[in-house]
Amino acid sequence: MDASAPVEFQSGDTAWILTAMALVWLMVPGLGYFYSGLSSHKNALSLIMYVLVCMMVASIQWFVWGYSLTFSLGGNAIIGNLDNAFLRGLLGYPSVGTDAIPDLIFCIYQCMFQCVTAALVVGAVAERARLLPLMIFVFVWSTLVYNFLAYWTWNPNGWSFQLGGLDFAGGTPVHIGSGSSALAYALVVGKRIGYGKDTDPERFKAHNMSNVVLGTAFLWFGWFGFNGGSVLSSNVRVGMVCIVTNLAACVGALTWMIMDYRVERKFSAFGFCSGAISGLVAITPAAGFVGPGPAIAIGFVGAFFCNLAMYTKRWYGFDDALDVFTLHGVGGYVGCIFTGVFAEQYIAALDGTEIDGGWMNQNWVQVGYQFADATAGAAWAFVVTYIICFIMNKIPGLSLRVSEEDEIQGLDVTEIGESAYVYVNKLVAVDAKTGFQTTVREEIKQVNVGEHGSVHTTDKVDVVAPQ
Numbered sequence: 001m002d003a004s005a006p007v008e009f010q011s012g013d014t015a016w017i018l019t020a021m022a023l024v025w026l027m028v029p030g031l032g033y034f035y036s037g038l039s040s041h042k043n044a045l046s047l048i049m050y051v052l053v054c055m056m057v058a059s060i061q062w063f064v065w066g067y068s069l070t071f072s073l074g075g076n077a078i079i080g081n082l083d084n085a086f087l088r089g090l091l092g093y094p095s096v097g098t099d100a101i102p103d104l105i106f107c108i109y110q111c112m113f114q115c116v117t118a119a120l121v122v123g124a125v126a127e128r129a130r131l132l133p134l135m136i137f138v139f140v141w142s143t144l145v146y147n148f149l150a151y152w153t154w155n156p157n158g159w160s161f162q163l164g165g166l167d168f169a170g171g172t173p174v175h176i177g178s179g180s181s182a183l184a185y186a187l188v189v190g191k192r193i194g195y196g197k198d199t200d201p202e203r204f205k206a207h208n209m210s211n212v213v214l215g216t217a218f219l220w221f222g223w224f225g226f227n228g229g230s231v232l233s234s235n236v237r238v239g240m241v242c243i244v245t246n247l248a249a250c251v252g253a254l255t256w257m258i259m260d261y262r263v264e265r266k267f268s269a270f271g272f273c274s275g276a277i278s279g280l281v282a283i284t285p286a287a288g289f290v291g292p293g294p295a296i297a298i299g300f301v302g303a304f305f306c307n308l309a310m311y312t313k314r315w316y317g318f319d320d321a322l323d324v325f326t327l328h329g330v331g332g333y334v335g336c337i338f339t340g341v342f343a344e345q346y347i348a349a350l351d352g353t354e355i356d357g358g359w360m361n362q363n364w365v366q367v368g369y370q371f372a373d374a375t376a377g378a379a380w381a382f383v384v385t386y387i388i389c390f391i392m393n394k395i396p397g398l399s400l401r402v403s404e405e406d407e408i409q410g411l412d413v414t415e416i417g418e419s420a421y422v423y424v425n426k427l428v429a430v431d432a433k434t435g436f437q438t439t440v441r442e443e444i445k446q447v448n449v450g451e452h453g454s455v456h457t458t459d460k461v462d463v464v465a466p467q
Helices: 011-038 041-071 103-125 131-154 159-163 171-189 209-231 236-264 269-286 292-316 324-342 345-351 366-394 404-409 411-416
Strands: 423-430 437-449 455-463
Touching: 011 041, 011 103, 011 209, 041 103, 041 131, 041 411, 103 131, 103 171, 103 209, 103 324, 131 159, 131 171, 131 366, 131 411, 159 366, 171 269, 171 324, 171 366, 209 236, 209 269, 236 269, 236 292, 236 345, 269 292, 269 324, 292 324, 324 366, 404 411
Parallel strands: none
Antiparallel strands: 423 437, 437 455
16 A cells, blocks of 8 residues: 555544543553552652653654554564564554554554553562663563563454454553563562561551542543543444443442451542552453443452452562552453453444454353463563563663662652652640740751752751740
8 A cells, every 4th residue: 555645534533542542641640640659758759750751761662663563564473573663654554453543543542552551560669679770671571571462462463363362452461461570570679678577567558648549530531541542433332431441440449448448447548549440450351342230240350359469469478569460460360351251242343343252142262262361461471571670680780679778768869869748847845824836946858959960958947946
């Protein structure tokens, strides 16, 4: 086909995919706020920056050869070729996903998926990972892990696609891939100082639940573009996808809150956020193949198994700081398997797509296909990521972990050179006669970056004599 020849694309479909792309982009800073709130205050800003830096590197890799390796029309059953490296030949062609939108629009939409997936991995090594090696890791990891998994799943030449695996919006490439990779990364980097031994129960708790809730809201909002945009068209099937996405999140949040209430006797905000995300993760591979009833079941089982995994991980002792494997690895795996149970032909047919369905349509072998896809994806992501991290950790200058002193001081200061908060310490006296409080001493500390990038703290001390 001549790239300069005019092609009739559907403007409504194109507009929707561009909108969905923007929604998925919003998930990246949403994830940053989610991670930031869950971390300690001295690592709050660095985690937001780490997530955004991951998006930056993943976008560049996607432009260089990531898109070509994943969605080029050539290639074998395992990986594509470099025909579209540096986005050559995309301008006038229909996309590999559908003829209704141009390849260029499909490219930027799928780029956001890689950005989100790379950013997810960061949570496992929060509060102890160096930024420079992380940037190199993301570029290599995107090439050797994400591009392979996405090719298997969504490229018509991929072995899982040919086998008949069903993965609507990224159960294996995004969630199983990020969860398994996060586990491998965390094992190589090691535990945080004092993890599992510290007698202070507050040390590893979330420092700002408001940011966690805000991040969850951004993620939930963006997920409508994540799942809804994967239809690659603007039609009634998008409506169904958005309905089941929202339902699964709601059921997941309720399930987790009830399970935690049984133990804590509190309806915690953390339980709400974790449950909503586990429901969203679990519904992702099934979103375009199931109706509202199965979506409720998937939201429930996703939250149920992720909640159990949250508690059982303590038995194994690995330090997945922000539960990436627990929520995304486990939730994605559960969602993939139950896609094989609940997938139905009539839901996919809402826009003319034909599938054999799952157990609901007596297609019993579908669960086997799902198991093969999910297991192969988890194994590939874990093993390849472990090898990447192990090799990088042995190269001088690319050690993955900060020094013990830097970890104690916090990555906001040591890696970013700025802090998220101004710290104010006050010494207050109380007048015995009137009961009024008087500030005797006030100390303000803030991290600043001076000339030539030097880092220092500013101390301001005001002494006020009691009246």
